[in-house]
Amino acid sequence: MLVPVKPFGSAKSRLAAVCSPSEREALARAMLRNVVAAAHGFRIAIVAAASAQDVRRFALTHGARFLAEPEGGGLDLAVQAGVSQLAAVGYERVAVVHGDLPFATSLEWLANEPGITIVPDRRGDGTNALSIPTGVGFRFRYGPGSFERHCAEARARRIEPRVVVDPEGLSADVDLPEDLDDPSLATFLSSARDGVRQH
Numbered sequence: 001m002l003v004p005v006k007p008f009g010s011a012k013s014r015l016a017a018v019c020s021p022s023e024r025e026a027l028a029r030a031m032l033r034n035v036v037a038a039a040h041g042f043r044i045a046i047v048a049a050a051s052a053q054d055v056r057r058f059a060l061t062h063g064a065r066f067l068a069e070p071e072g073g074g075l076d077l078a079v080q081a082g083v084s085q086l087a088a089v090g091y092e093r094v095a096v097v098h099g100d101l102p103f104a105t106s107l108e109w110l111a112n113e114p115g116i117t118i119v120p121d122r123r124g125d126g127t128n129a130l131s132i133p134t135g136v137g138f139r140f141r142y143g144p145g146s147f148e149r150h151c152a153e154a155r156a157r158r159i160e161p162r163v164v165v166d167p168e169g170l171s172a173d174v175d176l177p178e179d180l181d182d183p184s185l186a187t188f189l190s191s192a193r194d195g196v197r198q199h
Contacts, residue, residue: 001042007052047082087134120147
């Protein structure tokens with residue numbers, strides 16, 4: 001499983017109006033820990049900027065491999081580079097899962113899906129998880145509207161994507177202040193904030 005991550009200190013900048021920098025960092029760490037725990041059946045690689053020493057330390061202390069992304073390449077190139085590195089060492093399938101999924105539980109089913117599986121966010125706009133064969137030349141196209149672009153990319157490879165809407169797990173991410181209005185997130189966010197106060 002490949003997890004693209006920003007340096008914790010600059011994560012979740014769109015939450016700046018409602019969370020302090022230390023709260024955003026604690027929330028990013030807590031969500032990533034949840035995703036790593038949900039991937040207990042996977043070998044995990046975390047891809048981030050080479051300069052992200054905080055992410056590198058997190059990866060090493062959680063038994064994950066750290067992959068350095070191309071400098072200044074953005075999310076698309078980071079994921080593309082990560083998948084290419086994993087393919088080069090023999091992986092025939094990679095699940096790409098974002099690290100901001102507080103309700104993710106078991107991710108093992110992603111590894112067992114044939115073809116291409118796409119999990120959109122709860123708005124049906126972004127892409128929270130993908131499972132792809134590494135040898136089909138899939139090109140990643142993140143950003144607004146990425147769900148439709150990824151579906152189109154799969155079809156361009158002559159593979160009809162399997163779309164899995166999972167509102168209580170992988171479809172629920174945290175990007176915008178209104179995402180924090182979800183009552184189910186209250187306990188999770190409170191725990192992250194408690195972690196800030198304890199430090």
